[in-house]
Amino acid sequence: MSVAIPDLETVSAQEVLGYAVERFHPRLKMACSFQKEESVLLHMLTEIEPEPQVFMIDTGVLFAETLETWKRFEERFGVNIEVIDARSPDEPWTMERCCGAAKIDALEQALDDVDAWVTGIRREQAPTRAAAAKLERDDRRGIWKVNPLADWSEKDLWRYIFAHELPYHPLHDQGYGSIGCAPCTRPGAGREGRWAGLDKTECGIHE
Numbered sequence: 300m301s302v303a304i305p306d307l308e309t310v311s312a313q314e315v316l317g318y319a320v321e322r323f324h325p326r327l328k329m330a331c332s333f334q335k336e337e338s339v340l341l342h343m344l345t346e347i348e349p350e351p352q353v354f355m356i357d358t359g360v361l362f363a364e365t366l367e368t369w370k371r372f373e374e375r376f377g378v379n380i381e382v383i384d385a386r387s388p389d390e391p392w393t394m395e396r397c398c399g400a401a402k403i404d405a406l407e408q409a410l411d412d413v414d415a416w417v418t419g420i421r422r423e424q425a426p427t428r429a430a431a432a433k434l435e436r437d438d439r440r441g442i443w444k445v446n447p448l449a450d451w452s453e454k455d456l457w458r459y460i461f462a463h464e465l466p467y468h469p470l471h472d473q474g475y476g477s478i479g480c481a482p483c484t485r486p487g488a489g490r491e492g493r494w495a496g497l498d499k500t501e502c503g504i505h506e
């Protein structure tokens with residue numbers, strides 16, 4: 300049986316989140332990687348629902364600045380961010396093991412008990428994201444995927460962050476357009492610093 304998808308393409312990010320909260324909360328979780336998109340989303344979400352479900356995936360190889368931003372987010376937004384453990388302390392980090400298994404497994408675990416998840420995906424980030432809808436089915440998991448910022452530009456994000464004096468990841472000020480784990484992230488505009496020199500464009504969680 301096919302599922303009817305409401306058309307949220309012409310409404311604002313706040314309205315998309317409002318719809319998602321009303322329809323899915325508390326079976327709604329926001330994925331947080333502490334980048335500029337999450338500064339905006341977490342602010343909007345906590346304005347709508349003061350006790351949202353938010354999770355982060357700890358691969359054990361995050362930047363120190365990411366851990367620092369995590370604490371600042373919790374303080375500013377008054378949330379307790381659930382940590383999904385994807386660390387492998389007994390094995391050395393490798394690209395294949397980190398992304399191929401641990402992070403994907405962690406995501407499945409995080410989304411095991413929800414009907415929808417919220418992401419910071421924006422269409423301009425990458426060709427793989429160009430067709431993202433503000434609300435779409437995540438067929439792989441049989442749940443909904445909510446992308447309130449799908450049509451936002453980088454400028455839109457910074458305008459919102461500064462207007463609301465939100466905390467944001469300090470590495471953005473050092474030329475990192477997109478921030479993943481420390482071993483595979485370099486400075487660069489957009490997502491050009493991600494997996495530099497490798498034939499890779501996504502960690503696997505949005506594929």
Ligand code: SF4
Binds near residue numbers: 394398482483501502
């Ligand atoms: S950011 Fe890098 S190390 Fe972390 S999960 Fe993605 S590809 Fe693996």
